[in-house]
Amino acid sequence: MFILKRQDVEISSIQHPKRDQQVPILTYQGQTFRLISLFKASQEEEARALWRELTDNRGKACVLLEEPDRFSVWGKVRLDQIGSDTGGHSKQGIYIQASILLLQAVYLDIEEFLGGRQATLFEKDMAEFLRQQQFPQTSSLEAVKHLVSINPLEIVNIPPWQENHVISFLQTLHQLGKSYFGNANFANQVNDRLQDMPEAERSLFISWLNQTSLSKLWQ
Template sequence: MFILKRQDVEITSVQPPKQERPIPILKYQGQVFRLVKVFPANQAEEAKEVWRKFTDEQGKACVLLEEPDRYSIWGRVRPEQLTEEAEGEDGTTLITQACLLLLQAVYVDIEDLLGARQAGAFQKELGDVLKQWRFPQADTPSAVTALLTTIDPLVPEQMPPWQEHHQTKLLEELYRIARSYFGNESFTERAVDTLQDLSKADRAQFIQWLSPPLAKLWAIS
């Protein structure tokens, strides 16, 4: 979307009451962006590559901020979303719950239909993706095992602190990996059925959150 300099933007923060750290906020031409990723100054090319992936490949509205000592990527958010988060009522946890329901359903499907060896390979491949994209609380094999088998998606307190770019990347990569195992999209219908475990209102909120490309991938409407 944009490559900006520090003098082009205003940087502030909001302090959610249930979190220790404030959320950095960038304002530019009436739009609001939240910090997604930071790179040291010597990783300029890597920062630009990741920024292009977000903008060109995923269609995200992002800015790349160039400063003397670092590069940072910021993703656009709705102002009301920040207000909700500051009040401790954001929908981030709900979206993660829905994502984990889909993830665990796919894993169980692979284990039941393709066997333990394929399930193990799936777990390793998923772990590599989570590590590459620096998912919080998902950077070790045991953490990945917990996501697949131990964590209860219906218990909000157990959810990892993922942000929107984590959730989007998970659904994209989960679809890609699962399709390589099954050879078709048959797994999507079975996985989506598990969303019935959510309340009707929560399902509607998750569906509203989905971008059109993601909704098309997972055949969710």
């Protein structure tokens, strides 16, 4: 939607009505946007890729903010919507559960074929990504270790990720998996990787996956 500079916008923060946290808000020409992802200055390509995915492929109203030391992606929101972004419910919850199952599948493959040391490094790489992107409730090494060990189909408190988090998470999971294995064979046959999910939920996730650019990565 927009590619803007810092001088073009106003950035402030408001208190989240249901959590003890401040929510960054960007204002541009009377429209409000909330922070989706932060990127380092060296990650311009990744920032633009997420922005294009959300705007071109998902039809979202988003801002790509260019600053000297970083890039950030912001999604349009009404201020009265902020209290309702609970996540972890209905379709979104299913997408998150499937993403965690794919994380576990990649982790177990690395552990089995490359050894425990590489599996530990993979956990650290995922944790660094989640930390940089400020993923809600999952931006630490301990959180990643928790994710690879739980049964996501049984947990009550699913991480409160939004759709953009899921897309970014699966993009990075594919990128890391490819760097560890040297190929993308691990991303084939997603349906088989998700056999633990109920058929209807698995089909819902795969249908969503096929409607995004992720379909080129996960097959």
